Amino acid sequence: xxxxxxxxxxxxxxxxxxxxxxxxxxxxxxxxxxxxxxxxxxxxxxxxxxxxxxxxxxxxxxxxxxxxxxxxxxxxxxxxxxxxxxxxxxxxxxxxxxxxxxxxxxxxxxxxxxxxxxxxxxxxxxxxxxxxxxxxxxxxxxxxxxxxxxxxxxxxxxxxxxxxxxxxxxxx
Amino acid sequence: xxxxxxxxxxxxxxxxxxxxxxxxxxxxxxxxxxxxxxxxxxxxxxxxxxxxxxxxxxxxxxxxxxxxxxxxxxxxxxxxxxxxxxxxxxxxxxxxxxxxxxxxxxxxxxxxxxxxxxxxxxxxxxxxxxxxxxxxxxxxxxxxxxxxxxxxxxxxxxxxxxxxxxxxxxxxxxxxxxxxxxxxxxxxxxxx
Numbered sequence: 001x002x003x004x005x006x007x008x009x010x011x012x013x014x015x016x017x018x019x020x021x022x023x024x025x026x027x028x029x030x031x032x033x034x035x036x037x038x039x040x041x042x043x044x045x046x047x048x049x050x051x052x053x054x055x056x057x058x059x060x061x062x063x064x065x066x067x068x069x070x071x072x073x074x075x076x077x078x079x080x081x082x083x084x085x086x087x088x089x090x091x092x093x094x095x096x097x098x099x100x101x102x103x104x105x106x107x108x109x110x111x112x113x114x115x116x117x118x119x120x121x122x123x124x125x126x127x128x129x130x131x132x133x134x135x136x137x138x139x140x141x142x143x144x145x146x147x148x149x150x151x152x153x154x155x156x157x158x159x160x161x162x163x164x165x166x167x168x169x170x171x172x
Numbered sequence: 173x174x175x176x177x178x179x180x181x182x183x184x185x186x187x188x189x190x191x192x193x194x195x196x197x198x199x200x201x202x203x204x205x206x207x208x209x210x211x212x213x214x215x216x217x218x219x220x221x222x223x224x225x226x227x228x229x230x231x232x233x234x235x236x237x238x239x240x241x242x243x244x245x246x247x248x249x250x251x252x253x254x255x256x257x258x259x260x261x262x263x264x265x266x267x268x269x270x271x272x273x274x275x276x277x278x279x280x281x282x283x284x285x286x287x288x289x290x291x292x293x294x295x296x297x298x299x300x301x302x303x304x305x306x307x308x309x310x311x312x313x314x315x316x317x318x319x320x321x322x323x324x325x326x327x328x329x330x331x332x333x334x335x336x337x338x339x340x341x342x343x344x345x346x347x348x349x350x351x352x353x354x355x356x357x358x359x360x361x362x363x364x
Contacts, residue, residue, distance in 0.1 A: 024216055024218055025218065026218035026219070026220050027220060028220035028221070028222050029222055030222060030223065031222065031223050031224075031225070032222055032223075032224050032225075033224070033225045033226070033227070034224075034225070034226040034227065035227055036227045036228055036229035036231065037231075038231045038233055039231070039233075039261065039332070040233040040261060041233075045226075047224075051222050053220065063216075072221070076224070076225075076226055078228075081266070083226070088224060088226075148224065150226050153332070154231075154261045154262070154263050154330055154331065154332035155263075155330045155332060156228045156263065156330070157228065157263070157266050157328055157330065158228050158229055158230055158263060158264070158265050158266045158269070158328070159227075159228055159266060160225060160226070160227050160228075161225065161226045161227075161228065162223060162224065162225045162226075163223075163224055164221050164222070164223055164224070165221065165222050165223075165224055166219060166220075166221050167219060167220040167221065167222070168217060168218070168219050169217065169218040169219070169220075170215055170216070170217050171215065171216045171217075171218075172214070172215045172216075
């Protein structure tokens with residue numbers, strides 16, 4: 001009897017945590033591009049705009065939040081030509097949390113880990129905590145703005161090079 | 173033998189401790205540990221993707237040492253000589269691209285001295301640029317048309333800081349009035 005009660009307690013606790021964390025969504029900007037430029041005058045090209053990762057959480061309960069980034073392949077590819085993905089760099093431009101109403105505990109971001117070069121291994125962009133809501137309906141929205149750069153070179157073949165970068169949000 | 177109902181539904185810490193058989197205590201401890209662990213490690217993961225694209229187009233950059241002073245050789249009415257260093261970077265279109273360097277001179281000023289239009293200014297090219305071919309032989313500069321410095325830069329050419337040297341020769345003549353004469357030479361690097 002006691003064994004059953006303890007197991008039920010365990011299961012109940014687990015499902016409570018899962019229910020709270022199940023209401024998390026992540027959306028990111030679909031594209032970032034780098035226009036062509038003269039390597040002498042523009043050795044490092046800025047992306048056409050920031051890449052924004054938006055995290056939306058219903059009923060935050062002080063989960064630890066981690067956002068990582070990685071490239072889906074080792075190179076930017078244009079036909080048979082390629083450019084090492086390490087020539088693309090990222091940095092956190094800004095990171096904020098906005099609560100729907102004043103919470104029990106405020107969410108916070110720790111300092112970002114950039115600037116870094118992209119690689120195929122996941123690298124932590126930023127970590128934080130989503131705070132604690134007053135009610136089940138309260139929400140918190142985290143916005144992380146990422147700035148991308150591209151190392152220019154005379155030695156690239158002409159073309160349009162593409163690659164996909166992957167973002168992973170983990171909440172515990 | 174005690175039953176849960178003996179406490180009216182409440183089990184204080186002491187009651188639990190005393191009520192559990194010795195065999196059950198490690199099991200309960202383990203469950204509590206798992207519960208604590210589970211409540212902290214129930215991770216939720218979300219993913220997103222962004223397409224990154226970089227456009228690389230044909231481009232070029234050139235620097236020319238300036239000014240170039242031509243100095244008279246040894247002997248009466250010896251020719252004037254000097255050289256200009258041309259440094260350039262270039263990338264041409266992968267398919268069908270090309271590039272070149274040409275020069276065109278403006279006339280010497282003031283009047284009374286050598287004349288480009290009279291064929292008084294000639295040059296040769298030296299050096300081994302990593303792309304293209306430096307001019308061959310002696311070429312007479314002109315004011316009316318461009319003449320070659322580096323040619324045959326083909327498709328998908330890529331070079332950073334390569335160069336060529338233009339070696340000038342200017343005629344001398346007893347008919348020239350004394351003075352300092354200046355002409356502007358424009359180098360044009362093209363890439364497509």
